Amino acid sequence: MSDYIFIAGKRDEKRLSSRVLEETIHQHVKRGNRKLEIQAFGQHGIGGRLWESAPDRMDIRIIGHSGQRTGSLGTPNTRIEIMGPASDDIGWLNAGAQIIVHGSASNGAMNGAAQGKVFVGGSIGARGMTMTKRNPRFEPPELWVLGSAGDYFGEFMAGGIAVICGLNAANQEQVLGYRPLVGMVGGKVFVRGEAKTYSDKDAKEVELDDQEWEWLLQGIKTFLKKIEKPKLLEELAVRKDWRLFEAKNPQEKADGPDRKSMSWFREQVWDMELGRGGLIGDLQETEKGTVPVITKGEYRRYIPVWEQGKYISPCQASCPTGIPVQQRWAMVRTDNIDEAISMGLEYSPFPATVCGHLCPSPCMASCTRNLSYMTPINVRLLGQAAQNIKPPKPAKESKKKVAVIGGGPGGISAAWQLTMKGHTATVFEAGQTIGGKISAVIPESRIPADTLNAEIDRIKSYIKDIRLGETIDAEKFAEIKKSHDYVVVAAGAKKPRSLPVKGADRALFANDFLEQAKADKIKPGKKIVIIGAGNVGCDVATEAHRLGAVDITLIDVQKPAAFGKEREDAEKCGAQFRWPLFTKEINAKGVLLEDGETLEANTVVISIGDVPDLSFLGEEIELDRGFVKVDDAGRSSDGKVFAIGDAVGPGLITDAIGAGRRTATVIDQLLNGQAPDMAGLTLAPMIDTQRVSLTYYNPRQDADNLEECGQDCASCGNCRDCGICVSVCPEGAISRQEKEAGFEYVVDESKCIGCGFCKGACPCGIWELIPNTPLM
Template sequence: MEQQSVTIHGFENGHRVQSRILEERIQRAVTQGARALTVEAYGQHGIGGRLFLSRKEPVTVRITGSPGQRTGSMGFPGTKIIIEAPTSDDIGWLNAGAEIVVLGNAGNGAANAMAQGKVLVSGNIGARGMTMTKRNPKYDAPEMWVLGSVGDYFAEFMAGGTAVVCGFEPQNPDNVLGYRPCVGMVGGRIFFRGPHKGFSLADAKLEPIDDAAFAWLTDNLRTYLAAIGRPELYDTLAVRDDWQCILARSPYEKTGKKRRAMREFRAGVWDAELGRGGLIGDLDDSDRSPIGLIVNGELRRFVPVWENKKYLSPCQASCPTGIPVQQRWQLVRDGLMDEAMDLALAYTPFPATVCGYLCPNLCMQGCTRSVGNLMPLDTALLGKANAKAGRMPALPPLSGKRVAVIGGGPAGMSIAWQLRLAGHEAVIYDLGDKLGGKIAAAIPATRIPKDVLDAEIARAQEILPHIQLKEALGKDAFAQLVTDYDFTVLAVGANKPRLLPVPGKELAQPALTFLKAAKKGTATVGKRVVIIGAGNVGCDVATEAARLGAASITLIDIQTPASFGKERKDAEAVGALFKWPCFTKEITAEGVTLQSGELLPADTVILSVGDVPDLEFLDDTIATERGHVKVSDIYQTTNPKVFAIGDIVKPGLLTQAIGMGRDAAKAIIDIFAGKRPCEDTRKMIDYRRAKLEYFDPRIMEFNDLNSCASQCSSCGACRDCGLCETICPTGAISRQAKDGKEFEMVSDPAKCIGCGFCANACPCGVWSLVENAPLV
């Protein structure tokens, strides 16, 4: 990424920019490649913090003007902040690695709770500096350098790191350490130069400065003075006899007690007073040898269990088609793009058309990242990538079993597709001259590229036999199909428009009729269009009406419109107006009259209140309810040789129709195999099991598959990251290869101490910590 320098202003158009807005601009600039930033501050807080970059890509933030509190808070390694003025309170609060240079005085709370990094002050600081600092031994200790003196309560509860108080031109020449320093100090050290008026002797002590400590001090003193622009002071400050050092007292120094071994306590106190074995010594003669403080094997309180793929990931559980989305992202991470595309074809004949363009992406809505306030993965990118996947799935030889599928829409094609992939012949009967149903005949071309749709339908037609019906199916013809085939599947959808019982309803055009005509290029509309029904179909009607020349488009509904997603946005983009609640009284040549008496002028009225199935061809062996076919859990009707799926059972999304087809196909395949049909009984994994701390919270959009795949936590399915193996303190976890690409993570009970690090660190949530079975 090309580096660049930018200036970000904290005062615009006569107004101060909010701190949050200023931080967003800084984050955006760094994300876009800026590595040298000048920030003209106007009292904004937290400037320069949380810039999560690699140490190999350092960023420098130069602050002019007057920064607010907590400048550089939660700073990250690789960030350098130079403040060309005095600064406010809590400079470097929770600093985790940034180097912060203050060319002036600093306020209260400087370096408060700092864990890494440096705060270099060229003047004095206020009260409670270097408080509650800490140190991780794996990283460099935090440092704070002050040229002058410090305020009251300095180093309060200090627990790590090094503070250097140079005492040069201090604000209080008689006391460079302020009032009551080092109270509660438990770690770290303080080099200081100049007079003081005491510190907490209960918590800290003076120690001589040995050669190694003074070498560290003078080496870093030169670097510090160069950073604040005062290198000429080195000879003045580098006089060994001028410096003193304070260290924290150990716990044993504070209490005055010596460390006592447990073996000594048992022999000298426990057994001496209670006898060997304590209170029950006379009742039990079992082995009483001491048990180690850290136990393994049968003595563990908890045992880790690798539960790989025991639970469904939220994306897969939310997808009606059941596509294992996290498995596809794993294949992308492994560089197996063809395999990722092929996997989708095992679940749907429309991986690009539906998953990439038409689906509202329920998997994204269920994504764990969205629950954790992160940007959900863009699975539409996966779907659109499938448009370039032209490989035909491998087809097994036909088994001799035959299934008739009535209806060539998404549901019918889905079940026929699954049956053929399993080796059974599925013949589709449909009135259309090509497969696809409403996808091909009614959904506007603006929603799905024609070449993508044509390619997927052509791929399906290549392997699925299709018989075009010359006329609507009658009772006799349907009965004959049931007789001729092993099973018959009803997938005719809902194609009969529902009409409103109002005067003038014949003047309104059904939405489905209009959309089909628009797709064929034969539809026309007037300048003023009123659409009764403001769902997603109504929105499709609105965008097509605008394309055909309508200037005024109004969608009305009796309740809050149910439309959402891209369809709603596209309708609003062409200027469509939504109006509710509206109750239609009548439809006339002038337009739509509401029960309120209001007239909505219209040249064209389109009715979009839903469609119902045509069930006239069914016989009395198939039960119906409220205009739809009744089915069992496996989509079997009251006639055991007939299944029903899609809108003929229940109105729903395209993905739900495809999912019904896949589930019904699985039931039929099980029956053919002589097995009892069963469904996937796995539950969805608890969102809390996945750990999102490893992923970048700043990502606001995904532009390619690889960036998307890298941010997937792979909930419930091990992503083979090796983190559990790495983090285990006893080396108990190992990866064991199995057949093919399969593997298993195994915990050795002889080494495992049941600490739970594996379960607490696993991003996928596949490790569980269960209570150990009691010894018998």
């Protein structure tokens, strides 16, 4: 171990991208270091393309979790040893490396290999040894597997040798999995066990002669030594257990019982069906011999269509506020960074606070890069950059007045949007500051105070009439409704749910605890029990830890709903999550559970949610289980009153902000004498993520600044003008054309063969293939 140079796959507790790790390895190789131990965290391509080391011996040992394509394009004299299992495409396009895997390997082992050897101490997944090659000037590629192979083994195998030992195979009759050796045209496969579903049209079983057996026996000895299991030799060295398969030669394939000549096919099938008098012959216009071998133009089966802007990106579709994330990154790519940052204020008054820090970022969770095991584009960078941007200029003043009851995220969002549209929005807030729970209870560990303060100041400079300390009762609400054109109820959920157990009055409610903690007005003691293990409960845990608690327990009657950064922060503080636990009593010792266990605590906090206090609305506005009942436009049973956010139902901060924007749009339409256009508020359908292909697109793994993120965004649903479709078109049928407003990619039908390469390679998912209209 001491002669190996250690390379960590993390730096400052952050995982290195595959590209950075590969560059680090190459730097060591260039300096003459020939023995490296890599601590991997899923990075791809480790140990491949080490041309700098030739002709020296290169040893690489991988600990941890190697990613896909380990040893891809591996070079002769390179030895790679993986101390555990291997991911997809081990030895992909191997050109000479020796790779030892001490565990199992997943799909695509030795896919496309031309030289080198791979030794696997377990089993392999599907499509192992597919499309292998053989150059007669070099030794053939070899794959040795101790266990069994997955489905479609040896598909289109064109050379090389595979040895599948079948040790402890789950199905001894299918050691090579389902349908192996389909399309096999070269190479050999030694199998210890059965392969009953192999393609007998392409492969055949041959006798294992003495020379072949001697080669196999010596190879087994070497193989077992490589994977450090020499004691298995006696079990594997039984000649009668082994079978040998080879590819059929062209003559053997042609001489099969079902062989038909081309002339027979032409006369009995083609002409009978397409000729005059056939089933469809009278419908076609072409004469015999006029259809080209590769059809173009009107004879294509499929036509490529450039569907620019027809679908929205997954990130935008998953954003509750509807921010067109993809458009913002397109602006960054064209160096309109300030415009991209400012766009955030068109959709939210809290772009830095919420988008940059508090939002769980469903947009990032839906990023198509996740499908290719890459980190998603970091949208939070755009949000955080918006801290000090100036608000937009409002439209011309309309003299219309809208009251907003509640100065939380939803209410401020509605007031912000109404102000942008030129209307006078008056915010009535019961507290002494706006922002609702963002300002009052969310810990500063989750959002910097200067960020929140900057955005609060910007909001106050924009929305001129904000009235603090305004407690609304039925009489006050009636006055407000009478003096304003419309009212938006965004009162939030400030009334905590309690537990119907003895001693519940001994506990604090979560929001009360957080509000006191934020002001450093509470000392929770060393032990705290939090009843309710959601994200708010996690905030309680992190604040309690900050204030000195060391024994922190969150309990729930079901699997905790906490997720994301809140849960991560709580776990970093040492908080324990326990479920399912049922509270029987809260007493001086702590929490007594129904099973008799007592959880000792200096402080007990109840965090099981909040409900809105809507007593001021009166009976004329219909409620549903304590929430305002609204239609799709956010309108209540009183046509003059709208409701959003937690007053309608629990949700994320971003849900409330998005609802505020939609409701403000509907009110603006009504104030302008228009009927509410809900269709105009509905986004286009989301693009099918299967249309997005990153195969020919090579972004960074971990872009960490705005410029890199803009370049690496695949721009799902909107063409990023990368030109990949032009490059991959085999007929040169696609060209880029300038338009008065932008550009478009067009297809020359006289060249296009409808192959679909453009669709398969497009990182944006713009191209679609549609069936051609039948000739009439």
